[in-house]
Amino acid sequence: MRVLLAFTLSLFIVFAHAADTGLHAVTPYPAQALALSDMNGKKFDLANYRGRVVLVNFWATYCPPCLKEMPSMERLQKRMAGKPFAILSVNVGEQNSDVQAFLKQVPVTFPILMDRDGIRLKAWKAFALPSSFVVDAQGRVRYAMFGGTEWDEHDSMDKLTALLPTH
Amino acid sequence: MRFPRFGELFRPLHGWLVYLLVLTALSSGQAQAATHEQNKQWKSPSGAVLSYGVYPSQGRNRLLWMGAEYGEQRYEQAAAKYFAAHGVEVWLVDSLSAYDLPDLRSSRDKVPASDMQALLQFALQDGKQLALAGAGTNVIPLLNGVQLLQQAEQAQNAKIRSFDAVLIYPDLIKEVDTGAALHFLPATSHVRLNIALLQPQQSPRFWWLDKLKDTLQRGGSKVSIRVLPGVRDGFYERPNQSQHEMNEAKKLGKIMFDAWRKLVTDTST
Numbered sequence: 001m002r003v004l005l006a007f008t009l010s011l012f013i014v015f016a017h018a019a020d021t022g023l024h025a026v027t028p029y030p031a032q033a034l035a036l037s038d039m040n041g042k043k044f045d046l047a048n049y050r051g052r053v054v055l056v057n058f059w060a061t062y063c064p065p066c067l068k069e070m071p072s073m074e075r076l077q078k079r080m081a082g083k084p085f086a087i088l089s090v091n092v093g094e095q096n097s098d099v100q101a102f103l104k105q106v107p108v109t110f111p112i113l114m115d116r117d118g119i120r121l122k123a124w125k126a127f128a129l130p131s132s133f134v135v136d137a138q139g140r141v142r143y144a145m146f147g148g149t150e151w152d153e154h155d156s157m158d159k160l161t162a163l164l165p166t167h
Numbered sequence: 168m169r170f171p172r173f174g175e176l177f178r179p180l181h182g183w184l185v186y187l188l189v190l191t192a193l194s195s196g197q198a199q200a201a202t203h204e205q206n207k208q209w210k211s212p213s214g215a216v217l218s219y220g221v222y223p224s225q226g227r228n229r230l231l232w233m234g235a236e237y238g239e240q241r242y243e244q245a246a247a248k249y250f251a252a253h254g255v256e257v258w259l260v261d262s263l264s265a266y267d268l269p270d271l272r273s274s275r276d277k278v279p280a281s282d283m284q285a286l287l288q289f290a291l292q293d294g295k296q297l298a299l300a301g302a303g304t305n306v307i308p309l310l311n312g313v314q315l316l317q318q319a320e321q322a323q324n325a326k327i328r329s330f331d332a333v334l335i336y337p338d339l340i341k342e343v344d345t346g347a348a349l350h351f352l353p354a355t356s357h358v359r360l361n362i363a364l365l366q367p368q369q370s371p372r373f374w375w376l377d378k379l380k381d382t383l384q385r386g387g388s389k390v391s392i393r394v395l396p397g398v399r400d401g402f403y404e405r406p407n408q409s410q411h412e413m414n415e416a417k418k419l420g421k422i423m424f425d426a427w428r429k430l431v432t433d434t435s436t
Contacts, residue, residue: 026346062369062399092374118374127340127349129371144345 023132023149023156028140031056031133032123034088036113039096044088044111046135052084053163054135055151058115058126060092061102065148066130074108076151076160083164084137088113092121092129137165204244209289211282215265219258222247226254229295230333230427231287233305234259242403242416249420255298255427258290262308272338275307276352283312284319291328298427299360302335303401310339310354317359327359331430333423335365336372336400339379349375351382359387361434363426367398391433393426 034046034056046054057073059066070089077087087110091099099112115121124133127146134143142163149156205221230250234243240259247257262283268274291297301309313330320327342350362383366373373394380390395402395415402408403416415422 029346060369060371063371092371093368121374125346125348127343127345127371127375131345133346141346146343146345 023143023145023159026141026144028142031135031139031141034120036115038111038113044113049086050139051137052086053137053160055087056133056135057089057130058092058121059130060094061098063129069148070106070108072151077110079152090115090120093118136163212285213279213282217260217265219260222251222257224251224254224256227296228255230255230257230298230300231290232257232259233262233301233309242419246420246423250424253424272304275304278308280311280315283308284315287312287316297330299330299332304338306334306337310358313358314354329359329361332360333363333426336367349378355382356385361430362388362390363430364390364392365426366394367400367402368394368396369399
């Protein structure tokens with residue numbers, strides 16, 4: 001039990017230690033390209049999401065905080081239904097079988113893109129997992145964070161809603 | 168009336184026999200462990216008393232190992248025995264408890280570097296060839312000590328000692344600026360080591376190995392990387408190990424020893 005507690009606490013501290021904990025505003029900059037396929041080969045391109053706010057989330061099945069926040073992303077998507085908002089989650093470096101096994105436990109309806117060789121993770125400078133970026137309707141990164149969060153709680157919801165285009 | 172068969176005669180004794188066998192096995196195991204490991208203490212210049220386990224060996228090499236990032240030493244102890252059985256003495260050091268520091272990431276940078284420098288000097292005293300080992304954030308106090316030691320040697324115009332070092336999933340990150348930059352702790356680029364870096368593939372750090380390698384090389388270190396597939400950072404310390412991680416944890420001694428031996432071989436050729 002002591003080992004479990006210490007390990008969990010240490011994982012938390014890993015994420016709490018570094019500077020950019022929490023979803024924080026960044027000086028807006030153009031989002032890197034993100035054109036990837038999902039497990040079925042369907043192609044997704046962030047460039048096609050202009051006019052919508054997009055949550056780009058890099059994750060892996062071996063990362064506990066990634067798994068913890070996934071259900072809240074699903075709830076977020078449901079709460080934002082009908083609004084110009086989308087989630088593109090990007091699995092890093094894993095096989096379809098890894099992700100499929102995970103989806104049996106945590107089913108999600110947003111697209112999961114496969115960044116098999118980590119090239120997009122590197123381009124986006126996602127140094128830890130999970131790492132998330134909020135891209136505004138003009139294709140600029142407005143918020144960033146690493147570590148997990150509850151995406152459907154007020155703080156995150158308010159920030160995302162404020163970015164939604166008004167018409 | 169028939170005579171009871173042999174098995175029937177001893178059946179009531181079965182439980183006791185098994186109990187006695189298990190007891191014997193356990194006590195002989197403990198006796199063996201006691202002959203292999205010696206618990207020692209060393210008083211540092213700051214007054215803190217560090218505990219360390221010595222796994223003695225007659226060879227000319229000694230491994231100074233900062234152990235147990237999360238308090239789980241089972242596999243490290245087994246690995247230390249493996250080294251000792253192959254002629255390398257191991258000092259498995261608990262660097263945190265001496266300072267009453269909580270088992271947190273931030274604690275590692277609070278271990279006085281001057282104490283670590285003194286510990287290195289103490290481990291060098293009898294002339295054994297010293298190599299270093301550490302995992303995760305426990306690499307931080309080790310490198311801080313090496314930095315101080317090498318800086319002192321440089322200031323005295325003495326020959327700067329380099330060490331072979333086996334670093335497992337080293338966590339030397341100072342700060343993460345998502346989308347912008349990754350900053351490593353100062354010691355990363357201020358030590359000169361001959362490093363075997365063992366990095367689990369199932370880790371975000373795997374993707375940024377080139378950056379860590381560049382930073383280490385900036386200080387003059389030589390770095391060779393071995394990726395450990397199918398395991399996560401902390402694979403031998405995790406409470407939720409996968410079967411594969413458990414299997415790899417059992418091989419920790421061999422994995423580290425092979426990495427160290429390759430360093431020694433590469434240096435001497």
